[in-house]
Amino acid sequence: MNRTVPQKQLPKLLVVDDSADIRDSLCQYLIRSGLDAVAAASADEARAELRAEQISLIILDLMMPGEDGLSFCRALMSGAGGARVPVIMLTALHSDANKIRGLDLGADDYVTKPFNPRELLSRIHAVLRRGSLARPGPATERRRFAGILHDPQAQVVHLPDGAEVGLTSGENRLLEALLDHPGGVLSRDDIARLISRKGGTTTMRAADNCIFRLRRKLGDNARAPRILLTDWGGGYRIVDDVRPDL
Template sequence: MTDSIEPRILIVDDARDIREPLGQYLRRNGLRTRLAQDAAEARRALGAEPVHLAVLDVMMPGEDGLSLCRALVHEYRLPVILLTARSAQDHRVAGLDLGADDYVAKPFDPRELLARIHAVLRRVPPERPAPGRQRRRFSGLVHDPARAVVTLAAGRDVALTSGENRLLGLLLDHPGQVLSRMRLLDLLSGREARAYDRAVDNAVSRLRHKIEQNPRAPRLIVTEWGGGYRLAAEVDTLA
């Protein structure tokens, strides 16, 4: 994260006694904040000005946090930290599967949440280099990093999140090579990314569900047990 960027954090929680003190705490610690009490207000905030990360309560009236999480990750390509009940293991798993970057269980220490926000922003800085713009074909599929889509063999475009777009680009940069989880984390965003050690596994799983014919028996992104992941395809660069 560059010194010129002051990250803006969107806090979405229907509990005013959590939302407002948390906003004040983050502002005292150098972050700008926008507050929203529900999904509709959060969407209006996103339309008003750029946001770099969302802190999102899962249990909210109306559109719930998991539905909003899906939109924030896939439509707005926004990093998300979930606020969950301490016993809500299913919500945490579902949120991570949807692409959330991390979670904090309620009741939480705001110092822990602040540390996790900084860790995610180090992995996904507000100004990060755009992926390469060259289109590449592999195993009948075409990756267009500028549009963040993969065109399947049947001609259908599948949208990628920013993290999936970068991950696929890295695998295409190293066809046939085994890339360890730590190596992928380093290539994606630096060594600070290790705050969440299953980030790569979750990203690979989501990417497989989008591009593999059978994600349970992947043939493109192959797991090398004890090693990492390998792209098992030849790669051609398109004009």
């Protein structure tokens, strides 16, 4: 008997930008990249989409006629629009003051125009990943990569030679996040957030040290890594041969 396998619902993104060229081309790129996306040309249209759709993340232009992105973001963070939705600010303004204003209001990230779509996609995945990590419940999916088995519930990796190596909570969260998006870049800032204790802060140096320790535990050569790779744009990624342990 044939059984229909339920399709996993894709994260739906809302692109809010008064430029039709930007919002339409960005929506098309996101859909080609395996996400779902809808567009809005103004804050009012964005509110209508939020009422009609279950939005996972908003890409919000800062400079819009009428109600600008900062005002709309302020309303979102106040709870006026319902449940909290992550926000990535998108703007042509490069000043640190505007970046700080957006982040102080509660925006999750900030990208300046012109932007590299692949970089924006990586940041989108990072914000979505942080949201999933914030949800309660331990990770349970065991996965294999580069001949290694990761058991996130037990917080261990099983190496190809049969050795079992324990992970700290931060290392376990970091490895889980890297395996969620094989080949995708995790920035040092993302890593710092992942390994920090609740309510605390972590330095970039601590993030790099966590990468160093995780490489050592995976049996990876820090001088010529083949598993946990350095992205010279400022982050790290894991090999892309990740698969579930069946």
